[in-house]
Amino acid sequence: MFRLEVRTSTPAWFNLALPLLAVAATLILCSGLIALAGAGVFESYGVMFTASLGDSYAITETLVRAAPMIFTGLAVAVAFRAKFWNIGGEGQLLAGAVASCFVGAIPMPGALAMLLMAVVGAAAGAAVALVPATLRVKFKVDDVVSSLLLNSVIYYALMALIEGPWKDSFSGYPISPPIEDLANFPVLIEGTRLHLGVVVALLAAPLIWFLIARTTLGFRIRVTGENPEAARYGGIHVERVLISTALLSGALAGLAGVGEVGGVHFQVMSDLSPGYGYSGIVVAMLARLNPLGVVPAAIFLAAVMTGAEAMSRATGVPAFLSDVIQGTALLAMLVALLFTAYRIRRVGAAS
Amino acid sequence: MSAPLIEMRGITKSFGAVKANEAVDLSVAPGEILGLLGENGAGKTTLMNVLFGAYAPDAGEILIHGKPVRITSSADALAAGIGMVHQHFHLAPRLTVLENLLIGIPGKSGRIDRAGGLQRLAEIGRQHGLMLEPDLPVSSLSVGEQQRLEIVKALFRGARLLILDEPTAVLAPSEVDGLFSALRSMAAQGLGIIFISHKLNEVRALTHRCTVLRLGRVAGRVDDPANTTSSAMAQLMCGHEIVPPARGPSTPGEAVLTLDGISTSKHSGTALRGVSLAVRSGEILGIAGVSGNGQRALAEVISGVRAPDTGRMTISGQTVTRFSPREVQALGLGRIPEDRMTTGLVTNLPLADSMVLPRIGTAAFSSRGLLKPDAIRAFAEAQIKAYDIRCPGPMTRAGALSGGNLQKALLARELAFDPKVLIVSQPTRGLDIGAARFIHEKFLDMRAKGRGIIVIGEDLEELLVLCDRIAVMYEGRIVGTLNSADATIARLGLMMTGAEGHS
Numbered sequence: 001m002f003r004l005e006v007r008t009s010t011p012a013w014f015n016l017a018l019p020l021l022a023v024a025a026t027l028i029l030c031s032g033l034i035a036l037a038g039a040g041v042f043e044s045y046g047v048m049f050t051a052s053l054g055d056s057y058a059i060t061e062t063l064v065r066a067a068p069m070i071f072t073g074l075a076v077a078v079a080f081r082a083k084f085w086n087i088g089g090e091g092q093l094l095a096g097a098v099a100s101c102f103v104g105a106i107p108m109p110g111a112l113a114m115l116l117m118a119v120v121g122a123a124a125g126a127a128v129a130l131v132p133a134t135l136r137v138k139f140k141v142d143d144v145v146s147s148l149l150l151n152s153v154i155y156y157a158l159m160a161l162i163e164g165p166w167k168d169s170f171s172g173y174p175i176s177p178p179i180e181d182l183a184n185f186p187v188l189i190e191g192t193r194l195h196l197g198v199v200v201a202l203l204a205a206p207l208i209w210f211l212i213a214r215t216t217l218g219f220r221i222r223v224t225g226e227n228p229e230a231a232r233y234g235g236i237h238v239e240r241v242l243i244s245t246a247l248l249s250g251a252l253a254g255l256a257g258v259g260e261v262g263g264v265h266f267q268v269m270s271d272l273s274p275g276y277g278y279s280g281i282v283v284a285m286l287a288r289l290n291p292l293g294v295v296p297a298a299i300f301l302a303a304v305m306t307g308a309e310a311m312s313r314a315t316g317v318p319a320f321l322s323d324v325i326q327g328t329a330l331l332a333m334l335v336a337l338l339f340t341a342y343r344i345r346r347v348g349a350a351s
Numbered sequence: 352m353s354a355p356l357i358e359m360r361g362i363t364k365s366f367g368a369v370k371a372n373e374a375v376d377l378s379v380a381p382g383e384i385l386g387l388l389g390e391n392g393a394g395k396t397t398l399m400n401v402l403f404g405a406y407a408p409d410a411g412e413i414l415i416h417g418k419p420v421r422i423t424s425s426a427d428a429l430a431a432g433i434g435m436v437h438q439h440f441h442l443a444p445r446l447t448v449l450e451n452l453l454i455g456i457p458g459k460s461g462r463i464d465r466a467g468g469l470q471r472l473a474e475i476g477r478q479h480g481l482m483l484e485p486d487l488p489v490s491s492l493s494v495g496e497q498q499r500l501e502i503v504k505a506l507f508r509g510a511r512l513l514i515l516d517e518p519t520a521v522l523a524p525s526e527v528d529g530l531f532s533a534l535r536s537m538a539a540q541g542l543g544i545i546f547i548s549h550k551l552n553e554v555r556a557l558t559h560r561c562t563v564l565r566l567g568r569v570a571g572r573v574d575d576p577a578n579t580t581s582s583a584m585a586q587l588m589c590g591h592e593i594v595p596p597a598r599g600p601s602t603p604g605e606a607v608l609t610l611d612g613i614s615t616s617k618h619s620g621t622a623l624r625g626v627s628l629a630v631r632s633g634e635i636l637g638i639a640g641v642s643g644n645g646q647r648a649l650a651e652v653i654s655g656v657r658a659p660d661t662g663r664m665t666i667s668g669q670t671v672t673r674f675s676p677r678e679v680q681a682l683g684l685g686r687i688p689e690d691r692m693t694t695g696l697v698t699n700l701p702l703a704d705s706m707v708l709p710r711i712g713t714a715a716f717s718s719r720g721l722l723k724p725d726a727i728r729a730f731a732e733a734q735i736k737a738y739d740i741r742c743p744g745p746m747t748r749a750g751a752l753s754g755g756n757l758q759k760a761l762l763a764r765e766l767a768f769d770p771k772v773l774i775v776s777q778p779t780r781g782l783d784i785g786a787a788r789f790i791h792e793k794f795l796d797m798r799a800k801g802r803g804i805i806v807i808g809e810d811l812e813e814l815l816v817l818c819d820r821i822a823v824m825y826e827g828r829i830v831g832t833l834n835s836a837d838a839t840i841a842r843l844g845l846m847m848t849g850a851e852g853h854s
Contacts (some may be wrong), residue, residue: 056636214724216717223708233656233688234708235677 019286022332036234039315050302051310060192066302067201071256072280073294074208079249081234083225088147089153089253090277093126096254097261099124101268104179113183125254133246137239176268185263197259209291356381358542362411371397373567379543386558387547390783391755394567403435404428434505435514440497444490448483479536495526512543523641551581563587585784596791603631607803608772613662621645630803635772636816638807645827646807652772654686655679685770691757691775698750703731705749706764728812734763755786772803811840825849
């Protein structure tokens with residue numbers, strides 16, 4: 001018989017081992033599905049790997065996909081540290097995309113346009129996140145529910161925009177007018193889609209890490225999340241911290257949308273985001289809410305997404321497998337997190 | 352004496368290199384109340400967890416009615432007739448009293464046996480004076496009633512031996528009497544009881560025999576607790592004599608903290624109704640009272656966590672009535688909260704973080720919004736050394752520390768900045784004699800240095816030893832203030848029931 005015993009301390013190497021363990025468990029669990037679909041497990045994973053990380057072009061494609069998830073992952077990591085349950089990354093991303101698309105379509109010098117797109121997009125994301133945060137602070141409304149439901153509100157507002165005022169009058173497609181060419185984010189390597197936004201995303205992670213670990217705001221976020229009562233008695237203005245966290249989190253998710261508009265799509269359409277906002281939750285959990293861990297976690301999910309399409313073409317396994325892998329990875333990580341607080345002890349055997 | 356109900360022989364249990372229990376023998380006869388004594392970390396909880404099946408002992412055996420048994424889970428323990436009332440209750444707050452009792456009890460053909468449950472509940476209630484309203488949700492019960500429910504739960508499951516881990520720590524003095532008469536009634540019916548407590552006067556009043564643990568071993572046994580002095584028992588526990596601190600004369604100076612006609616709204620718990628008091632420099636003021644009579648609101652108002660509706664508060668003459676916690680801190684107010692785990696420390700973060708929490712924004716620990724990690728660490732390390740806080744280091748999770756060490760950490764955090772006035776609630780609740788003594792000495796040191804201290808407490812003996820004056824709170828009012836020279840436990844006890852006192 002086995003039993004869970006409470007740990008008094010968690011070894012440091014767990015931070016690295018647990019996500020790897022969760023990823024390994026995910027791949028093993030999902031191999032059953034691949035086998036059921038009639039394909040070879042190693043062959044399928046092989047295709048997945050080659051297509052996503054096998055050569056330098058594949059790597060740039062994976063990075064381009066990882067960028068929005070780095071931002072949404074950071075958004076979730078920051079929010080969850082304060083126990084502000086922001087499930088609204090998707091809506092905040094879309095709001096950032098719409099706002100930056102609006103600004104990007106105005107003729108102006110390129111550098112200025114990109115800067116304004118980032119500022120306005122971040123502000124739009126922050127404004128959306130402010131809604132559930134204010135409702136929670138003022139009226140004790142559950143932030144999980146309000147932030148989640150707001151995603152649909154924003155999505156349908158976006159649909160109304162591109163089906164209405166923004167609709168392409170020439171083709172009749174529900175897509176927004178494109179942003180100015182000058183506002184397109186510069187491509188860093190000729191012949192790839194690796195744009196400036198990807199670098200900004202990669203730089204954002206250590207910046208957010210610094211903010212959480214080394215600034216008084218980060219300290220207040222951590223303490224508020226772990227014990228709001230002690231924080232309040234300790235002189236921390238808990239409501240103010242929650243609002244600041246929400247603004248920061250929403251701004252980061254908004255920047256995910258800015259990158260997609262400025263660097264990938266150059267306009268807004270209904271399938272702008274394949275759920276990057278939700279993937280951010282998986283990314284943040286895999287990273288154990290550590291901003292530095294968000295980068296490898298986002299790259300892993302991006303590789304699964306890019307790889308799954310190639311695998312589907314090569315072996316006939318449905319590309320939906322990428323969603324299954326994401327979901328399984330989240331569950332595996334949640335189970336793995338149990339081991340930070342508990343250890344398994346064998347009991348009852350002959351002593 | 353009849354054959355023991357339960358006997359533990361040669362129990363040894365190690366955690367890594369630490370021997371938490373070493374060759375411990377213990378027995379309880381039917382109808383006997385055994386006191387289990389020891390300082391924090393002496394191995395009492397480990398021993399009881401072995402008995403209750405939470406830990407497997409490395410060596411030793413457990414016998415029930417003379418027959419060896421193997422207990423590897425709490426289910427085994429319950430089946431063997433052992434019930435335990437933990438310090439932290441294991442109840443489902445949204446369920447009713449009756450539903451909590453019936454959890455895990457197989458009903459008749461898949462249905463809950465409500466009628467049978469009600470009948471047993473009423474029986475147990477009548478027998479031992481443990482009455483409970485069956486249909487009230489547990490969340491609406493007082494702490495004392497929740498504890499009563501835990502005891503009833505154990506009896507309901509047929510416990511013949513009941514373990515109570517510091518049951519009186521959460522009770523008001525008036526509730527303690529009720530608990531004791533229930534325990535005596537159970538013993539009279541042949542149940543065995545193990546009573547764990549730090550409060551030696553309670554142990555002497557209640558138990559028939561005591562086993563004293565020190566550093567994991569049996570340090571001694573007391574066969575006649577009622578006629579053994581507290582200091583003799585304390586000496587067994589600590590291994591050396593404990594001398595109560597001497598409160599020398601002091602000459603109080605100016606008032607450092609005053610409250611004038613403070614009233615609060617009934618936000619949570621008892622509201623304050625026109626509370627006026629003053630503590631002067633070089634003075635310790637006690638606030639006595641049964642808990643739940645406004646002490647919490649008083650501590651919150653003084654700490655700046657709650658704003659009063661009316662009245663005025665000053666620190667060193669400056670009006671601070673609606674100041675935030677940070678602002679009153681900056682003026683020299685220190686506070687040690689009643690609940691170390693919820694309002695004091697952040698259990699999941701490193702100890703160092705909790706130790707700098709109230710002053711993180713000051714130049715000592717940050718500048719321009721950036722933390723000074725080295726300064727934070729150095730501060731925590733220095734305090735750990737100065738206050739002999741037992742822990743692996745400043746980066747240890749605060750929640751891993753024992754109660755006494757947590758209390759020392761909180762004390763260190765406040766005293767490091769030499770507050771002009773300190774407010775503490777229940778400063779030594781749950782602490783052993785050695786740790787309590789240490790904390791008392793620190794308060795007396797502060798008093799000698801001309802600081803003002805307010806001690807909110809229920810332990811009248813402690814207040815009488817420590818305080819220069821004692822104010823008594825009842826239903827949100829101060830019913831009277833006595834100089835401790837004129838105060839007696841009887842007189843304070845009377846005032847705590849609302850009788851007017853005389854200054």
